[in-house]
Amino acid sequence: MQYKEVIMFKKILFATTASPACDAAAKIAFELAEKYKSELVLYHVFGVPSHGGGFSVTDYVTGEEDSVGSEYIEFVKDEMKTTYETLIKKHGTPRFETLSGVPSTEILRFARKEGVDLIIMGAHTRQDETGSARFRGIVGTTMQKVAQKARCPVLIISRPCETCFWYFNKIIFGTDFSKASLAAFQFAYKMAEFIGCKLYLFHALDMGTSQAGITPGQKSIEERIKAAKKKIESEYVSRMKDFDNYEITIWEGTPYVELLKFARETSGDLIVMAHHTKEIDPDEALLGSTVEQVVLRSACPVASVNRDDKL
Amino acid sequence: MEKIFIDPWGHILKKGKKQTGPVLKLLGKPIELDKEFTLKSFFLMLNHYPELKQISEILDSLLTIISGKGGIEGKTSEIETLVFYKTIEIHGFPGKPKLTVYNSLKGVVNKKAEDLKFFHPETLMDHTLTLGKLNHIVFGDKEDIFRYETFYTLFELVEGIAWELSFNFNPLQCSIRR
Numbered sequence: 130m131q132y133k134e135v136i137m138f139k140k141i142l143f144a145t146t147a148s149p150a151c152d153a154a155a156k157i158a159f160e161l162a163e164k165y166k167s168e169l170v171l172y173h174v175f176g177v178p179s180h181g182g183g184f185s186v187t188d189y190v191t192g193e194e195d196s197v198g199s200e201y202i203e204f205v206k207d208e209m210k211t212t213y214e215t216l217i218k219k220h221g222t223p224r225f226e227t228l229s230g231v232p233s234t235e236i237l238r239f240a241r242k243e244g245v246d247l248i249i250m251g252a253h254t255r256q257d258e259t260g261s262a263r264f265r266g267i268v269g270t271t272m273q274k275v276a277q278k279a280r281c282p283v284l285i286i287s288r289p290c291e292t293c294f295w296y297f298n299k300i301i302f303g304t305d306f307s308k309a310s311l312a313a314f315q316f317a318y319k320m321a322e323f324i325g326c327k328l329y330l331f332h333a334l335d336m337g338t339s340q341a342g343i344t345p346g347q348k349s350i351e352e353r354i355k356a357a358k359k360k361i362e363s364e365y366v367s368r369m370k371d372f373d374n375y376e377i378t379i380w381e382g383t384p385y386v387e388l389l390k391f392a393r394e395t396s397g398d399l400i401v402m403a404h405h406t407k408e409i410d411p412d413e414a415l416l417g418s419t420v421e422q423v424v425l426r427s428a429c430p431v432a433s434v435n436r437d438d439k440l
Numbered sequence: 441m442e443k444i445f446i447d448p449w450g451h452i453l454k455k456g457k458k459q460t461g462p463v464l465k466l467l468g469k470p471i472e473l474d475k476e477f478t479l480k481s482f483f484l485m486l487n488h489y490p491e492l493k494q495i496s497e498i499l500d501s502l503l504t505i506i507s508g509k510g511g512i513e514g515k516t517s518e519i520e521t522l523v524f525y526k527t528i529e530i531h532g533f534p535g536k537p538k539l540t541v542y543n544s545l546k547g548v549v550n551k552k553a554e555d556l557k558f559f560h561p562e563t564l565m566d567h568t569l570t571l572g573k574l575n576h577i578v579f580g581d582k583e584d585i586f587r588y589e590t591f592y593t594l595f596e597l598v599e600g601i602a603w604e605l606s607f608n609f610n611p612l613q614c615s616i617r618r
Binding site: 288 | 505
């Protein structure tokens with residue numbers, strides 16, 4: 130496949146804990162940077178500084194506390210180089226950056242300052258088992274905060290994948306017709322056009338939000354499907370110029386379930402959707418948003434896009 | 441507390457009598473599974489008692505996937521059996537004190553629990569499913585887990601399996617194990 134001589138992502142930021150939980154994301158970050166001839170920055174943020182200026186971290190390997198000085202920072206950089214040795218040999222040496230602070234804040238600050246085009250992250254900072262309550266509530270994690278506020282697309286990798294990104298050829302764009310979804314569409318379309326792959330425009334009619342608790346009848350569902358299809362054509366298809374390798378699909382049900390089912394059925398390689406910037410009510414935090422539910426369970430990478438600043 | 445029994449064909453029996461009506465009132469009852477109970481039995485139970493599908497939005501979709509499995513082998517050779525068990529985990533040092541309770545569905549290989557999220561649900565259907573002991577993890581020390589006899593309710597079984605299988609939406613050609 131011939132790629133256009135345009136650089137898709139000039140700078141990719143891989144935000145990593147440099148622990149095995151980020152291995153799947155690391156592989157895709159290195160591959161993507163090589164594939165798109167992008168500058169890759171490996172960025173690691175130490176935890177929150179304590180009061181009074183004192184600052185210590187607990188090493189995840191040894192479990193021991195250590196004070197953060199220039200020596201420790203160099204030690205961590207060396208550790209990162211060792212961790213990613215195989216990937217470096219295969220794909221080249223990235224730039225290593227480390228800093229202390231609140232991870233989500235520092236990642237966002239760094240991305241803005243450096244004009245990063247894409248942030249890549251693992252979905253979880255720990256390798257918890259799926260049954261764990263920690264796993265059930267991912268709200269409040271670094272990933273969630275970064276995905277909500279980043280000005281550039283955030284690619285979230287939940288699982289290892291050998292084939293997905295390098296040769297991916299099916300992009301699924303999931304929309305709820307929000308303003309943020311338009312930015313997500315622009316990213317999905319740009320990617321599909323750049324690669325020359327198929328773009329699926331997908332919407333799920335949320336049957337859980339039927340008015341006044343009344344389940345809509347078949348006629349009403351069909352009308353809503355028709356209206357949604359029309360909306361996709363006017364809001365998205367109209368912006369695609371002469372790109373015709375797309376398909377519109379409307380399903381009804383719970384949005385995240387339908388999107389996962391659709392991705393499975395079409396063997397999608399990448400799901401693109403908006404992560405709404407609205408702060409989530411702590412009472413509803415355990416449920417999370419559609420994108421969080423998808424990220425948690427998706428077998429393929431999920432790109433969260435909220436703004437079109439970097440598109 | 442009075443137990444209910446679930447047979448390999450997914451029928452719920454109370455005092456030896458097959459239940460034919462709604463079973464919502466039995467959700468809080470402790471369960472006993474037949475020795476031949478499989479994951480397929482679980483889905484047969486959902487077909488017999490459709491109100492149980494309301495417990496999770498994922499169950500209907502899983503039923504669709506499983507019923508359309510075609511010629512896929514319902515028993516992967518990578519695991520021997522399935523076990524459903526409860527974990528109580530105490531956290532709190534360092535950090536805020538916290539106690540979490542959750543149920544898990546795992547594969548068993550050489551007496552070790554194996555994560556199921558990389559398996560396709562179709563390939564797990566014919567494995568027998570047993571109820572395991574309660575695991576008690578103190579302060580995150582998974583090396584030193586205490587195990588106790590316990591019971592499971594019908595609700596825990598349905599909700600727990602639905603949660604675990606909600607991670608199994610992998611495309612069929614993607615079969616990566618870790």
